[in-house]
Amino acid sequence: MMPFQKIGPLVAVVLISFLTMPFVHAEEARGLETTPGFFGALQTRLFQDGFDPETIRRLYAQPGVNFEIKGVALFFKHSEGRLDYNQFLQSRRIQMARAYMVEHRGALSMTEDQYGVPGEVITAIILVETQLGTLVGNQTVFNILSTMAALDDAQVRKDFWKELPQEGRLSRKAFEKKADQKSRWAYNELKALLRFVAAENMDPVTIRGSYAGAMGYCQFMPSNVLRLGVDGNGDERVDLFDHTDAIASVGNYLKHHGWKPGMTRKQQYQVILKYNYSKPYANTILKIADQLRG
Numbered sequence: 001m002m003p004f005q006k007i008g009p010l011v012a013v014v015l016i017s018f019l020t021m022p023f024v025h026a027e028e029a030r031g032l033e034t035t036p037g038f039f040g041a042l043q044t045r046l047f048q049d050g051f052d053p054e055t056i057r058r059l060y061a062q063p064g065v066n067f068e069i070k071g072v073a074l075f076f077k078h079s080e081g082r083l084d085y086n087q088f089l090q091s092r093r094i095q096m097a098r099a100y101m102v103e104h105r106g107a108l109s110m111t112e113d114q115y116g117v118p119g120e121v122i123t124a125i126i127l128v129e130t131q132l133g134t135l136v137g138n139q140t141v142f143n144i145l146s147t148m149a150a151l152d153d154a155q156v157r158k159d160f161w162k163e164l165p166q167e168g169r170l171s172r173k174a175f176e177k178k179a180d181q182k183s184r185w186a187y188n189e190l191k192a193l194l195r196f197v198a199a200e201n202m203d204p205v206t207i208r209g210s211y212a213g214a215m216g217y218c219q220f221m222p223s224n225v226l227r228l229g230v231d232g233n234g235d236e237r238v239d240l241f242d243h244t245d246a247i248a249s250v251g252n253y254l255k256h257h258g259w260k261p262g263m264t265r266k267q268q269y270q271v272i273l274k275y276n277y278s279k280p281y282a283n284t285i286l287k288i289a290d291q292l293r294g
Contacts, residue, residue, distance in 0.1 A: 038067040039146055041153040045187070051194060060146075064205045067150070068143040069163050071211040075148070075182055076175050077168040085284040088128050094291050097127045101292065107232060107244040115251035116261045121268075122250045124288035125275065126217055133217035133243060137210035141222070144213045145193060148186030151179045189213055193222035196229075200237055216240025218250045228253045 039060050047053045059065070087093065101108060101123050108119030123132075130136050151157045157179055161172070170178065193213075197204045209215040215225060218240055229238040232248030240246045257274035258267075265286065272282040 038150050038156050038159070039065075041156070042146060042150045042187075045152075046191070046194075049191065051191075059142075059204070062205055064140065064143075065146075066140075066143050068140070068147040069160065071139045071144050072147045072160075073164055073169075074211050076164060076170050076178060082280075085128070085280045088124075088284055089287055089291070093127060093131075094288070096132060097123050097288065097292055100126070100132045104243050104247060107247045111232070111248050111251035114248070115255040115259070117251040117254045117259050118289065118293075120289040120292040121254070121272075121285065122247055123292060124285045125250055125272075126246065127288060128281065128284060129219040130217050133241075133246070136208065136217065136219075136241070137214070138208055139211050139213075140205060141193065141207045141209040141213045141215055142190075142204040144209070144211065145186045145190040145222075148182050148213075149190050150183070152183040152187065157183075186213070189222050192226045196222055196226045196238075200239075216249075217243060217246035218253075220249065220253075224253065225249075228256055 037060075043053075043056050043060055046056050101119055105119070108122060111117065111122060112119055126132055147160075151160060157176075160179075161175060164175075169175070193204055193207075196202075197207070207215060210219065212221075214221055216239075220229060220240060225238065225240060228249060229240060230245060230248035230252045231238050232244040232246075233242060238245055238249070240249060253275065254271055257271050259271045263271070268286060269282050272285050273279070276282070
């Protein structure tokens with residue numbers, strides 16, 4: 001089982017400055033007397049919410065646990081571009097998707113039987129999300145979510161603001177508003193991640209994903225993995241880096257959000273928006289499915 005991405009595909013155009021920014025190690029980030037590194041207040045919140053203190057302290061002391069400025073900074077800059085969804089309609093991508101359907105026809109057929117979601121739709125989603133599992137992201141999901149969640153702390157947020165490159169960054173007012181929103185969201189996703197890895201006996205530091213913390217071939221956020229992830233291959237584990245589990249999980253997700261056989265195209269479109277609230281995304285998924293069906 002591969003070491004363990006739901007927000008859609010990456011849509012930001014990443015500046016060179018972000019790509020070259022260094023990690024800030026938690027123990028070296030700053031010398032505040034009242035907080036042991038950037039993650040001190042965050043750990044205390046986790047203790048208060050019932051997570052075992054010894055386990056949490058040991059986890060945050062692991063090598064590889066870093067305050068991740070580079071990835072999280074992408075949330076606090078002006079968007080400079082959008083993903084070109086037309087690329088997924090090119091003939092070579094459609095050919096790749098058809099080959100994927102042949103290779104995984106058993107899992108796709110089983111999922112359609114169980115959840116009522118056509119294999120063409122599931123394949124289209126995995127194609128757009130991760131190019132059929134070949135591009136799952138290289139960020140450490142635990143670091144991304146911990147860093148965003150830590151922005152709830154006023155001093156951490158102040159220090160983080162100082163580290164953001166000025167070019168392209170949001171105004172301070174917009175930054176503060178977004179930091180409020182994202183820190184709350186990320187804290188809930190972090191708790192979901194910790195519960196998921198505890199149930200699956202996994203090390204969260206080994207899980208790679210998108211800059212937003214999404215995981216696996218189908219790009220689920222941890223809260224969705226916890227609620228809607230499916231053990232499709234019967235090995236009693238949910239591993240979204242396994243194609244059978246990822247396929248079944250997409251089917252379960254769409255059924256949970258209202259997918260039914262015989263829906264109109266407009267109804268299908270509305271359900272796909274629950275997967276990724278982007279009109280170009282939803283339209284592209286349906287167009288890919290049309291081509292795969294043809």
